[in-house]
Amino acid sequence: MPRLVLIDGSSYLYRAFHALPPLTNAEGEPTGALFGVVNMLRATLKEAPDYAAFVVDAPGRTFRDDLYPEYKANRAEMPQELRAQVQPMCEIVAALGFPILREAGVEADDVIGTLALAAAAQGIEVTVSTGDKDFAQLVRPGLRLVNTMTGSVLDDAGVMEKFGVPPARIVDLLALMGDSVDNIPGVEKCGPKTAAKWLTAYGDLDGVIAAAPDMKGKIGENLRAALPRLGLNRTLVTIRTDVPLAFGPTDLALRPRDAGTLRGLYARYGFTQALRELDGGTAADAAAEGTLRNTAAGYARSGAAPAEAPDPALGGKGEYECVTAPEALAAWVERLRAAPLFAFDVETDALDALRARLVGLSFSVEPGRACYVPLLHDYPGCQPQLDVETVLGMLRPVLEDPAVAKVGQHGKYDLHVLRRYGIAVRGYAHDTMLQSFVLNSTASRHDMDSLAARYLGYTTTRYEDVCGKGAKQIPFSQVELEHATGYAAEDADVTLRLHRALHPRLEAEPALLSVYTDIEMPLVEVLARIEANGVLVDADELRRQSHDLALRMHEAEQRAHALAGRPFSLESPKQLQAILFDELGLPALVKTPKGQPSTNEDALEAIADQHDLPRLILEYRGLAKLRGTYTDKLPNSINPDTGRVHTSYHQAGAATGRLSSSDPNLQNIPIRTEDGRRIRRAFVAPPGRRIVACDYSQIELRIMAHLSEDPGLVRAFEGGVDVHRATAAEVFGAGAPEAVTADQRRAAKAINFGLMYGMSAFGLARQLGIARGEAQDYIALYFARYPGVRDFMERTREQARERGYVETVFGRRLYLNDIASRNQGLRAGAERAAINAPMQGTAADIIKRAMIEVDAWLAGQGGRAAMIMQVHDELVFEADEAFVPELVQEVGRRMQAAATLRVPLVVDAGVGGNWDEAH
DNA sequence: TGCTCCTGCAA
DNA sequence: TATTGCAGGAGCA
Numbered sequence: 001m002p003r004l005v006l007i008d009g010s011s012y013l014y015r016a017f018h019a020l021p022p023l024t025n026a027e028g029e030p031t032g033a034l035f036g037v038v039n040m041l042r043a044t045l046k047e048a049p050d051y052a053a054f055v056v057d058a059p060g061r062t063f064r065d066d067l068y069p070e071y072k073a074n075r076a077e078m079p080q081e082l083r084a085q086v087q088p089m090c091e092i093v094a095a096l097g098f099p100i101l102r103e104a105g106v107e108a109d110d111v112i113g114t115l116a117l118a119a120a121a122q123g124i125e126v127t128v129s130t131g132d133k134d135f136a137q138l139v140r141p142g143l144r145l146v147n148t149m150t151g152s153v154l155d156d157a158g159v160m161e162k163f164g165v166p167p168a169r170i171v172d173l174l175a176l177m178g179d180s181v182d183n184i185p186g187v188e189k190c191g192p193k194t195a196a197k198w199l200t201a202y203g204d205l206d207g208v209i210a211a212a213p214d215m216k217g218k219i220g221e222n223l224r225a226a227l228p229r230l231g232l233n234r235t236l237v238t239i240r241t242d243v244p245l246a247f248g249p250t251d252l253a254l255r256p257r258d259a260g261t262l263r264g265l266y267a268r269y270g271f272t273q274a275l276r277e278l279d280g281g282t283a284a285d286a287a288a289e290g291t292l293r294n295t296a297a298g299y300a301r302s303g304a305a306p307a308e309a310p311d312p313a314l315g316g317k318g319e320y321e322c323v324t325a326p327e328a329l330a331a332w333v334e335r336l337r338a339a340p341l342f343a344f345d346v347e348t349d350a351l352d353a354l355r356a357r358l359v360g361l362s363f364s365v366e367p368g369r370a371c372y373v374p375l376l377h378d379y380p381g382c383q384p385q386l387d388v389e390t391v392l393g394m395l396r397p398v399l400e401d402p403a404v405a406k407v408g409q410h411g412k413y414d415l416h417v418l419r420r421y422g423i424a425v426r427g428y429a430h431d432t433m434l435q436s437f438v439l440n441s442t443a444s445r446h447d448m449d450s451l452a453a454r455y456l457g458y459t460t461t462r463y464e465d466v467c468g469k470g471a472k473q474i475p476f477s478q479v480e481l482e483h484a485t486g487y488a489a490e491d492a493d494v495t496l497r498l499h500r501a502l503h504p505r506l507e508a509e510p511a512l513l514s515v516y517t518d519i520e521m522p523l524v525e526v527l528a529r530i531e532a533n534g535v536l537v538d539a540d541e542l543r544r545q546s547h548d549l550a551l552r553m554h555e556a557e558q559r560a561h562a563l564a565g566r567p568f569s570l571e572s573p574k575q576l577q578a579i580l581f582d583e584l585g586l587p588a589l590v591k592t593p594k595g596q597p598s599t600n601e602d603a604l605e606a607i608a609d610q611h612d613l614p615r616l617i618l619e620y621r622g623l624a625k626l627r628g629t630y631t632d633k634l635p636n637s638i639n640p641d642t643g644r645v646h647t648s649y650h651q652a653g654a655a656t657g658r659l660s661s662s663d664p665n666l667q668n669i670p671i672r673t674e675d676g677r678r679i680r681r682a683f684v685a686p687p688g689r690r691i692v693a694c695d696y697s698q699i700e701l702r703i704m705a706h707l708s709e710d711p712g713l714v715r716a717f718e719g720g721v722d723v724h725r726a727t728a729a730e731v732f733g734a735g736a737p738e739a740v741t742a743d744q745r746r747a748a749k750a751i752n753f754g755l756m757y758g759m760s761a762f763g764l765a766r767q768l769g770i771a772r773g774e775a776q777d778y779i780a781l782y783f784a785r786y787p788g789v790r791d792f793m794e795r796t797r798e799q800a801r802e803r804g805y806v807e808t809v810f811g812r813r814l815y816l817n818d819i820a821s822r823n824q825g826l827r828a829g830a831e832r833a834a835i836n837a838p839m840q841g842t843a844a845d846i847i848k849r850a851m852i853e854v855d856a857w858l859a860g861q862g863g864r865a866a867m868i869m870q871v872h873d874e875l876v877f878e879a880d881e882a883f884v885p886e887l888v889q890e891v892g893r894r895m896q897a898a899a900t901l902r903v904p905l906v907v908d909a910g911v912g913g914n915w916d917e918a919h
Numbered sequence: 920t921g922c923t924c925c926t927g928c929a930a
Numbered sequence: 931t932a933t934t935g936c937a938g939g940a941g942c943a
Contacts, residue, residue, distance in 0.1 A: 219943090471920080625928080628938060633937090650935095660936070662936060667935075668937085695930095753932085758933075759931080760931055765931095837934090
């Protein structure tokens with residue numbers, strides 16, 4: 001059967017542009033999108049279709065603009081770096097032999113729709129290559145979608161599975177959901193789930209419209225509000241299949257490629273793998289290098305059972321082996337030892353690395369070749385496996401050899417698990433999650449499945465694919481060895497391939513490579529040690545506090561009931577409404593979206609001066625929050641084996657480079673109120689030890705002084721004075737700092753912090769409770785006194801606009817995806833983030849560097865002290881009492897030396913029996 | 920049960 | 931109409 005591939009060129013160009021880091025060739029011309037598109041096209045050619053076309057939008061209006069003037073009004077101008085790649089892209093597409101279609105008056109979508117249906121009607125097998133979900137409406141027997149960026153293929157069943165409705169209902173689904181990219185508003189709060197549910201219940205869009213009057217709840221109101229638009233929405237999202245065209249599917253034969261032109265273009269843009277292929281190299285050669293295989297594999301592998309399926313793009317060598325015999329393991333140990341770098345991965349039965357049991361291990365030494373060593377699989381009929389001691393005994397020499405380099409994906413987890421089995425992994429040289437994070441922290445998630453889709457165009461077997469999900473999920477130990485091998489060995493295989501794809505990109509950017517090599521990689525083991533150390537939490541103290549809070553909540557409740565004149569539930573907004581607004585007759589100043597009187601904090605504050613009850617409710621809620629979030633929950637996080645709380649630090653969590661903490665989050669333990677602070681008393685040192693907390697004083701403001709080089713601000717820090725007081729003296733002309741009033745200092749502090757977050761006069765006014773004009777005057781005064789700060793902010797905004805990213809002192813980049821958005825709100829948000837990121841990010845870099853130095857020093861101190869927490873600008877230690885003075889001095893010195901700025905870094909230290917006292 | 924929104928804690 | 935996070939509860943189906 002003849003085959004036709006229709007390529008949605010615009011979709012790929014945009015997606016490749018946003019998905020890939022902004023690569024450039026030797027001349028500095030942008031090539032990222034080009035690179036993505038070219039690889040995709042080469043993969044398409046491997047499929048050897050009979051007909052193909054590359055379809056792009058023609059400039060100018062289309063019928064949709066006429067129907068709906070706001071159509072795509074949100075869409076940003078094409079960024080300069082992308083526009084520059086359009087012409088070369090067309091040249092390459094043409095030289096590869098693809099017909100390029102560009103029809104005025106309609107969108108590329110409609111051209112594709114028309115050709116696709118015409119071809120399907122002629123019995124041609126059609127593949128539409130696109131990343132746009134709207135095309136799901138075209139799917140039918142003989143017409144499928146493929147997304148080469150993710151490797152996913154959508155046929156009839158696939159559409160049903162992905163969207164929950166058949167292809168014929170996709171336009172209805174889209175009409176309900178709307179499309180913010182194209183500026184088509186749908187039903188508010190109606191996402192894919194709700195839309196699919198309605199369509200299943202009522203048949204089609206007309207059915208949903210007919211049922212609208214009876215639809216309950218907020219969402220029903222939203223539906224009724226959107227009713228008038230839905231018809232137009234459906235028209236806008238319907239891809240036309242009847243565009244008059246001067247050609248048909250069979251006119252789209254591929255031409256022979258123009259090798260001469262291609263060679264020139266490939267060379268110019270530095271596409272070495274593509275060049276090699278052109279010059280006679282095989283796909284397998286290129287694949288092993290890490291470029292081409294990505295997209296080719298996406299086609300070849302999607303839907304295939306991985307265990308037994310060698311990857312054709314890898315030259316048929318791909319092979320996943322399940323190791324259950326000592327001889328086989330011995331052979332693998334030899335391979336690991338001989339390899340310049342090997343990838344490894346552990347499989348366990350729990351997400352918590354400090355509780356998980358080792359179920360198996362996988363290794364890979366070259367792309368396409370990997371093994372899985374099952375240890376604990378246990379299901380009826382399962383074959384015998386090597387025992388844990390034997391396996392770890394054989395692997396220990398290579399795992400603990402610092403000269404044998406390893407790569408992992410989120411290897412901190414694996415290090416933890418192996419450590420608990422007595423293996424101290426050394427030579428952990430690379431981590432693909434961190435490579436992705438450093439290359440582009442905001443690009444997407446950094447889990448392996450996402451990375452494989454993004455950088456390799458490869459669809460991995462997901463954990464749910466082998467274990468199921470939700471209530472039906474089984475532990476990995478019950479997965480059949482064949483499937484387990486397919487999943488686990490693939491993890492190691494893909495990790496190695498990701499390393500080969502990502503590391504060269506880091507090497508091309510020395511500053512990024514340094515962030516990765518000098519900061520992130522050394523930090524992995526430091527964080528693992530901090531997590532393993534854990535912190536001692538006094539559960540009895542928390543229980544006492546819970547009890548105390550409960551009593552006070554009860555007391556507040558009694559008083560509230562007395563004030564209200566009758567009992568009611570303080571937790572029920574509905575009852576509160578009745579009491580406050582109906583029975584007590586207080587004014588309802590704030591409304592919920594539904595138009596009901598709100599009982600949120602703002603609403604209660606607003607009427608707190610008229611009655612005692614609102615204040616009481618706020619007090620009750622505050623107590624309930626502390627109890628519900630902290631005193632009741634923290635004891636559940638105590639590890640039964642160690643008796644301590646082991647948080648998990650996420651190294652690729654915050655885009656700015658900060659760490660985040662979860663399970664439990666130890667970076668948001670209360671401190672600002674007395675009641676909250678008490679919780680910190682439960683974070684204790686064991687007998688004979690002390691808690692030591694060392695924190696950077698005003699580190700982000702100091703970084704602002706450094707980056708702005710503003711003489712006034714630098715002087716304030718050099719003088720070692722209270723910087724907010726100094727700022728107040730400057731801005732309010734109070735003369736000597738001693739003459740500054742408390743209010744002036746408070747205002748100066750608000751300005752100092754507000755500016756770092758890009759706050760407006762409006763925000764400052766609200767913060768200080770003053771008029772907007774007055775706030776504007778303060779800001780103007782501030783900038784007049786500190787002109788360097790204003791210039792720095794303007795420079796930062798400009799850099800963000802021009803380059804699309806900002807960077808820290810150490811070269812870490814933060815890409816700002818919305819900086820050129822036409823949507824005012826998004827763009828303003830991106831500008832604020834741009835101003836904040838260099839400061840927050842530099843602070844994060846500095847403390848990470850300090851942690852590495854401190855950890856190295858602690859290693860030689862014989863366990864007299866241990867690092868146990870990091871809270872953004874603070875490091876917390878547990879130390880032998882006699883060791884405290886030395887610890888304070890040595891840690892302070894290393895924290896100060898972690899960066900050399902134009903202003904001094906100051907570290908404050910506190911010591912106590914618990915975390916509260918240490919402040 | 921899982922999803923979304925809201926609220927509130929930290930630096 | 932202030933940055934970066936994580937987490938609990940309510941409301942909803």
